[in-house]
Amino acid sequence: MRLYSNIIVVVLYIIVMGYLAYRGRKGNGTASDSMIAERGVFSLAYEGSLIGTAAIIGFGGAAALFGFSLLWLNFLAILVGIFIAFVFFGKRTRRMGIALHAQSFSEILGERYQSRFIQGFAGMVVFAFIPLFGAAILIGVARLIEVSFHVPYPVGFLAFALLLILFIIIGGLKGVRYTDTVHGLVIFAMMAILCFWTYHLLGGIVPAHQALTSIAPLVPERLADAGLQGWTAGLRWGSPLWWIAWSSLIYGVGIGTLVQPPLVARFLAASSERELDRAVLVGGVFMLVVMGVSLTVGPLTNILFAQRLGEISIAVAGGNTDKIIPLYVDRVMPWWFGPLFLVGVLSASLAALRLLFRVGGVSLGRDFYGKALGFGEEGGIVFTRVGMVLSIVATVLWGLVLPPSAIARATAFFFGVCAAAFLSLYCLGLYWKGVTKAGGIASMVGGLGTSFLWMIFFHGQESAILGICQVLFGTANLVADFPSTSWAWHVQYVDPVVIALPVSFALCIIVSRKTRKLPKSHLDRCFKGIGK
Amino acid sequence: MNEVTDILQRGWGLLGFASSEIAYVYIGSLLVALLCVIYGLLSWKEAVKAAFRRSRRPRRVRRVKKGKRPRRR
Numbered sequence: 001m002r003l004y005s006n007i008i009v010v011v012l013y014i015i016v017m018g019y020l021a022y023r024g025r026k027g028n029g030t031a032s033d034s035m036i037a038e039r040g041v042f043s044l045a046y047e048g049s050l051i052g053t054a055a056i057i058g059f060g061g062a063a064a065l066f067g068f069s070l071l072w073l074n075f076l077a078i079l080v081g082i083f084i085a086f087v088f089f090g091k092r093t094r095r096m097g098i099a100l101h102a103q104s105f106s107e108i109l110g111e112r113y114q115s116r117f118i119q120g121f122a123g124m125v126v127f128a129f130i131p132l133f134g135a136a137i138l139i140g141v142a143r144l145i146e147v148s149f150h151v152p153y154p155v156g157f158l159a160f161a162l163l164l165i166l167f168i169i170i171g172g173l174k175g176v177r178y179t180d181t182v183h184g185l186v187i188f189a190m191m192a193i194l195c196f197w198t199y200h201l202l203g204g205i206v207p208a209h210q211a212l213t214s215i216a217p218l219v220p221e222r223l224a225d226a227g228l229q230g231w232t233a234g235l236r237w238g239s240p241l242w243w244i245a246w247s248s249l250i251y252g253v254g255i256g257t258l259v260q261p262p263l264v265a266r267f268l269a270a271s272s273e274r275e276l277d278r279a280v281l282v283g284g285v286f287m288l289v290v291m292g293v294s295l296t297v298g299p300l301t302n303i304l305f306a307q308r309l310g311e312i313s314i315a316v317a318g319g320n321t322d323k324i325i326p327l328y329v330d331r332v333m334p335w336w337f338g339p340l341f342l343v344g345v346l347s348a349s350l351a352a353l354r355l356l357f358r359v360g361g362v363s364l365g366r367d368f369y370g371k372a373l374g375f376g377e378e379g380g381i382v383f384t385r386v387g388m389v390l391s392i393v394a395t396v397l398w399g400l401v402l403p404p405s406a407i408a409r410a411t412a413f414f415f416g417v418c419a420a421a422f423l424s425l426y427c428l429g430l431y432w433k434g435v436t437k438a439g440g441i442a443s444m445v446g447g448l449g450t451s452f453l454w455m456i457f458f459h460g461q462e463s464a465i466l467g468i469c470q471v472l473f474g475t476a477n478l479v480a481d482f483p484s485t486s487w488a489w490h491v492q493y494v495d496p497v498v499i500a501l502p503v504s505f506a507l508c509i510i511v512s513r514k515t516r517k518l519p520k521s522h523l524d525r526c527f528k529g530i531g532k
Numbered sequence: 533m534n535e536v537t538d539i540l541q542r543g544w545g546l547l548g549f550a551s552s553e554i555a556y557v558y559i560g561s562l563l564v565a566l567l568c569v570i571y572g573l574l575s576w577k578e579a580v581k582a583a584f585r586r587s588r589r590p591r592r593v594r595r596v597k598k599g600k601r602p603r604r605r
Contacts, residue, residue, distance in 0.1 A: 067554075068554045068557075072557050078561065078564045079567075082568055206548040208548070232548070232551060233551045233554075277576075278576055278579075281568055281569050281571070281573060281576070288562070292561055
């Protein structure tokens with residue numbers, strides 16, 4: 001029954017959306033046309049919560065492992081990623097973008113600091129790493145297809161990748177405004193039903209939390225030693241799981257939401273500041289419903305799996321957190337919810353990936369090739385299209401090679417890299433006239449460099465995969481051989497963004513104070529209309 | 533107030549959680565979303581008021597100066 005309903009609904013969805021995409025297609029003549037996308041409150045806020053698509057499956061699964069501690073991410077994502085971003089950065093970004101005629105994230109940085117190097121470097125960083133975030137979204141959908149249709153993971157993955165490419169060929173990379181609004185409403189309804197039904201199955205909000213507290217003894221010994229004290233008890237301070245949750249997932253993603261290239265591009269494309277203000281309402285509610293529900297339902301899946309299958313969520317999923325939410329929807333939620341969830345996640349993912357590929361293409365074509373290398377708009381158009389194709393290919397390849405439980409980690413990696421490289425020069429550039437070109441370059445290169453050095457030599461997750469430290473020093477990372485009771489041993493769980501972000505800010509301020517200021521006329525133009 | 537707190541904390545902690553910190557972030561997430569809603573509604577209200585004021589502004593009337601006859605066309 002479930003399988004047939006899933007098949008029928010997905011086939012109908014593909015036909016309807018393919019038709020709408022074909023009808024809504026417009027030519028992408030210039031690189032500017034490729035960048036300017038849908039306007040409107042719903043689209044702005046919906047794409048402002050880009051992280052929602054990774055949150056539903058990836059972070060929901062991570063929350064099933066880490067417990068309710070990850071709700072801090074929801075708190076930060078709404079406070080920082082929606083309220084602070086739109087209110088304190090969105091308007092300034094838009095005004096500065098108008099004054100500087102900037103249309104992309106890299107372009108506003110380049111124009112603000114009068115530096116083609118900054119624009120080109122930022123463009124390359126965005127182009128290089130955005131496929132990783134796209135892969136996280138792709139993997140989530142593939143895991144859902146794997147569980148819903150009972151097919152091997154590679155088959156589900158390639159099927160969705162082909163569907164995605166087909167949609168892009170038929171409909172182009174510009175979305176259709178009203179379909180994105182409908183998608184947003186479908187996802188809203190889907191997550192509201194997921195939350196309500198889960199609490200309903202468990203007898204209410206407080207009884208559900210009490211039941212989850214009661215099964216704390218089911219925490220496996222290995223996880224208990226790593227810091228998990230129960231899904232409602234929080235993580236043990238200073239333990240490995242505490243560092244992973246707080247430094248990578250909560251801090252890295254929560255702060256990184258402030259400087260997401262697609263979000264800044266949306267600020268620049270907003271038709272008015274009133275639209276940004278209204279988007280705070282929609283974005284705040286949308287983020288609460290999508291991410292908040294994922295991070296709430298995730299831990300609660302442990303009770304229902306324990307009651308029905310005799311095992312906690314991570315055991316049911318075979319150690320892969322990315323499969324927990326799809327399995328929950330398939331085995332616990334009513335049969336009619338499965339197709340709705342499939343359509344909702346497919347919609348969200350298609351819209352998000354379309355945006356990411358567009359940003360990747362513009363970063364390579366317009367920002368790096370057209371502006372930084374000086375080949376102008378005509379060359380930029382061709383390379384924008386090349387960049388989009390390369391982004392799609394890179395996303396698919398990353399999706400195939402990333403290990404299990406990769407969605408949350410890949411998302412955290414991308415957000416952390418963006419924060420380390422761009423947060424200081426973006427934030428300070430909007431508020432402080434004293435930031436110089438040299439300060440901007442130093443903070444961007446220094447932040448990114450610090451991040452990579454930490455990954456290569458200290459952060460266990462990346463250093464083991466890269467293997468450079470092993471080759472040079474004969475050890476997985478420089479602190480792995482310390483006693484596990486020492487503070488040094490725990491350093492391998494500290495995310496690079498914790499170190500790189502303060503370094504980036506310090507470099508920006510120190511170097512700016514010691515180097516030549518930008519011309520007053522340029523600064524007056526940048527800050528025209530700001531602060532009045 | 534103490535009775536309400538006691539009911540909520542029966543052996544499990546606030547809202548059924550083992551840790552108060554979790555309960556506070558649970559409530560805090562709802563409150564910060566409410567902050568976004570209030571901010572959005574206030575800005576929407578300001579926009580509606582501004583639009584209303586623009587529509588109520590009287591139309592300009594051309595005045596004829598004393599001693600001068602209106603031009604014949």
